[in-house]
Amino acid sequence: MFRALLAKDFARARRNPLPWVIFLLAPLCVAGIIGFAFGGGAKEQKISRIRFALVDEDNTIVSRFLRGGLNQGNLGGERRSEVPLEPVLLERGPALAQLDDNQLSAVVIIPAGFSSDFLDGKKVTLGLIKNPAESIKPTIIEEGLGILTAGLDGLARNFAPDLAEWRKVLEGDADLEQAGPLLTQLGRKLRSLESFLNPPLVGYKKPGDAATGGGTGGRGSGFNLFGHLLLGMAAMFLLFLGGLGLGDLHREIQLRTLARYQTLHVSLTPFLAAKVVFTGLMLVLCAVIILGSGMAAFGVRWHQPLALGVLTVAYALFVAGLMTVLVAWIPDERKADPIRSMVSIVLGMAGGCAFPAEMLPLFFRTHVMPLLPTHWYTSTARAVEYGGAGPGAWAPAALQLALLGAALLALAAWLFRRQFAKGGRA
């Protein structure tokens, strides 16, 4: 009988595939849009080029030296960083105009008198104007500038007497003969400092960095913004798709087929179970499409497919349970539809599906989010993929989701029986 019930649902979906096709295509479209927005087919997510302006109002040999360092094509390039910087030398006016026109992520200003004050050991300040229309790229420039100023500060504090000598040399049209002894002196100082600087006693290692002998066995990965968002989108879409699948119970009520079923000698459980299994299978298919499309079309790598699969199946069970309860609780489809949408949106948003949890208030993060199954799924899945979390982290979360789903299904069956006993659907 269970097979007959399941076959019936598949046959009905096959004869009227449009709602399912739309719901299965929608996540594909969204995944595509997100994918293109975050750089298309990058194997791992990379920030596109960061274009910023250097405004040298000091225009001395020191500032030229400084900007020269910044202006060597791709700062760092393959030497230190994978961040592709694209500085351009501009006057303040054109720089600000381009900033307003969103052509630049930031403007770095070396103010007049910078070299003189620096060499005198006075406090100096580099100017930074960030593009308010961007968030990540100006922050990267700010961080880079922070590192640069820390270096300059260290230089000023450790080589203060030499800097005064250097100033004389530099202000005297850079007589290289005078500079020679200074360079020799600088070399001696650096040699004496070598034992303090090299090798560094404190370092850091990226998790999963196999090349440097990362200790997580290749699990997890560097952060991938597209993959991060895709997991949240999947959680959201599964909620909506679950609503479509279990909302079919409303149509069974309208068609009177559920009432007819109740006139038979069989219990309600197989009917509900078949509907839940059917919807669960569709949810898993949807998850495969969403996550698979990210992998196939945009090069997202899922590092722990087994863990992600188990978590997703458990989450699908939770979604099916939740949506069955909503139908049992609100038999009127017209009332149930907006409530179902609202529940899906709130659970998705509050569970961190649409944006990073860190953006939410602290109280919410500490007291509300831990109660939300959407958060259990997204946070665990992200930890699995980007934190290298092992079975000790994902297995309890999957169990928790599956148990909640089962409890919700039991509640739904009880609600249905109570409704029927009262004659609500007869």
Next chain:
Amino acid sequence: MTSVLSTPPGAAGSIAAMSPLLQVDHLSKAYGPVRAVEDISFAVRPGEIYGLLGPNGAGKTTTISMICGLLQPDGGRIAVAGQALAADPQAAKRLMGVVPQELALYEELSAAENLEFWGRLAGLDRRTARARTAEMLAALTLSDRAKDPVKTFSGGMKRRVNLGCALLHRPRLILLDEPTVGIDPQARLNILEFVHGLRADGVGVLYTTHYLEEAEALCDRIGIVDHGRMHAEGTLRELQDRLGDQGIFVLEGAWAGAQPDTWPGLREHYRVLSHTDRQLVVAALSERDPADCLRELLALPVRAENVTLKRPSLNDVFLQLTGRNLRE
């Protein structure tokens, strides 16, 4: 159409002598202050078609819903094949086939798929369900449309599929809730013929309707219900005899504004069943010679242009019992 139920006809002895397949005693159900069913009792025996006749809202569907377990009665007892429904509803439901008043079909599926699906849920294995589906489609004259989606069917064809879905497992007791509502006369005739064939197979049929002609033509016994109460039951003849066995008189004339109640002698000897500006229908209160009645009626203070003596119809009985016309 031919019957497809293979249960041997319960022709041995009279129907009345058989123990009932369905026994309903003092059944009651209220929705808040509205008493939908009030103290209804009747029985359906094997090979019998029992009709519950009443207008919309009379309590027919509520009664059937309680019998098939969709509703809990507030009071009373239902027994199926001698076993109380409340004691073992699943066992009772195994014996039943329920045809709901509203279509309960999957419109995307074909007629054959619907029949087979409901047959399998009723307990048939796939092979048997498939074989009986073919038989049922032939019996319902739908074989040529077997693979078409039900949504492409006419109302009458859908009604036939709706009927067939309840019969595939060959139930002993069939509950038909207004199975001919909203279909054309030809389709209705097809269904009536089919149901008539069920009686020959020895099953008990409970048939609710608000069509007088259906009850008259199809049912062995009829219960007249209105406002949740059973007003009378019996065979068509027994019900007609409640109005006297010499028939009723229909007087036609022009007596606008006249008050029959004030006419001397009328109320003493006749029951006024109905009256309009053009027509007066009466039945003699006691057994009288029709010729004497005719003379008395022609002597009334208003002039009748035409007087007809006829056998009372079920509608006349309904009118007499409930004070209102079933056709209204």
